Amino acid sequence: MKDKFYEENIYLKKTLDLIGELVIITDYHGNIIYHNDYLSQIVDESPTNIKDLIDSGSFSELKDSKKETNVKINEKNYPVEVEHFSKYIIITSVNQKRENIKLKDKLDDLQTQLNKASLIHEVNLPKNLPELEKLSFSSYYQPAEYHLGGDMYDVIEVDHGAMSVFFDHVVSYVVDVTGHGLDSTLLSTFVKDSIDSYFMNKHNEGEMVVPSRILEHLKDLFLQEGYPGDYFVTILIGVFDLNLQEFMYSSAGMQYPTLVINRNNGKLKKLDCGGIPISSAVPEEVMSYKDYNIKLDNEDIVVLYTDGIAEQRNEKNEEYFDRLLSVLENNYSLSVTELVDKIVKDFDEFLGHNGLEDDITLLMARFK
Structure with a gap:
């Protein structure tokens, strides 16, 4: 293709x-x-x-x-x-x-x-997100005006087969690639196919799911394909361990932090992990990725998003990021579906008559 x-x-x-x-x-x-x-x-x-x-x-x-x-x-x-x-x-x-x-x-x-x-691109976006006993998801995606989509996201329930009694992992990720056109759509599709191939060919049942290993696999396939130096992939991959109630994550070039909302008071924690974007313009030895881990409580919310929603400006030339944080802090008691709807409504009001400058991708999860 x-x-x-x-x-x-x-x-x-x-x-x-x-x-x-x-x-x-x-x-x-x-x-x-x-x-x-x-x-x-x-x-x-x-x-x-x-x-x-x-x-x-x-x-x-x-x-x-x-x-x-x-x-x-x-x-x-x-x-x-x-x-x-x-x-x-x-x-x-x-x-x-x-x-x-x-x-x-x-x-x-x-x-x-x-x-x-x-x-x-539309076919490759998830039609429905899993509703699990211990974890609920909600999402929102909107391509930039006059553009083909370059963002991609997904949620994957990892099949551990007979070892599922001991291992219960759910992978979530958000992707932003360079450009807005045929190339960006094909590149984001390549990213999804590469991650899917990791679980088909690399991962073994009963094995810990480690985000940095998935990024290394993606990087290897990207370099094998020989994409030009001006093609970049930025991605954050997170793994929910439902038995340990932990969130392990790794990033390749995401500029804005993943957010965790405390269930008791709505206080936000910013999970910065940096990482280098995946590109043939970057020396391979520099593209090395670390894993980070955080313990979560029941009802804590994890928010993944691409920079499109954070950097979008309104008619007053104001960025939306601070307003996004405020909406999250003031509405943390809502379900993730209600909270995503609240953000979308507020974002539309903020946007006014301005067109979208970039794709908008938002993926939210709450431990039950």
């Missing part, structure tokens, strides 16, 4: 490169979905957002334009035609008008591939 989509992306890129003048395709946040080689000839580094090339005010005018205009790149004006297609903005040299029909055909193909990738 990865190879098929990769080949289709390369085909589209080669088609755009054949066009002899400027072609840039962005979303409505300015993120560059594709550009042809012509742009590489006029700028030193390949930009990820058009606002790295032109100022944000110019982009606002460009976004609202449906006509010929000028853009200034490296102090030189380029006459361009701006067109809107589905969720994208097509910026092409005025001299390229006759090629736009061909380009739109290719964009139709791109939209088809985006739809396929979106379906793949």
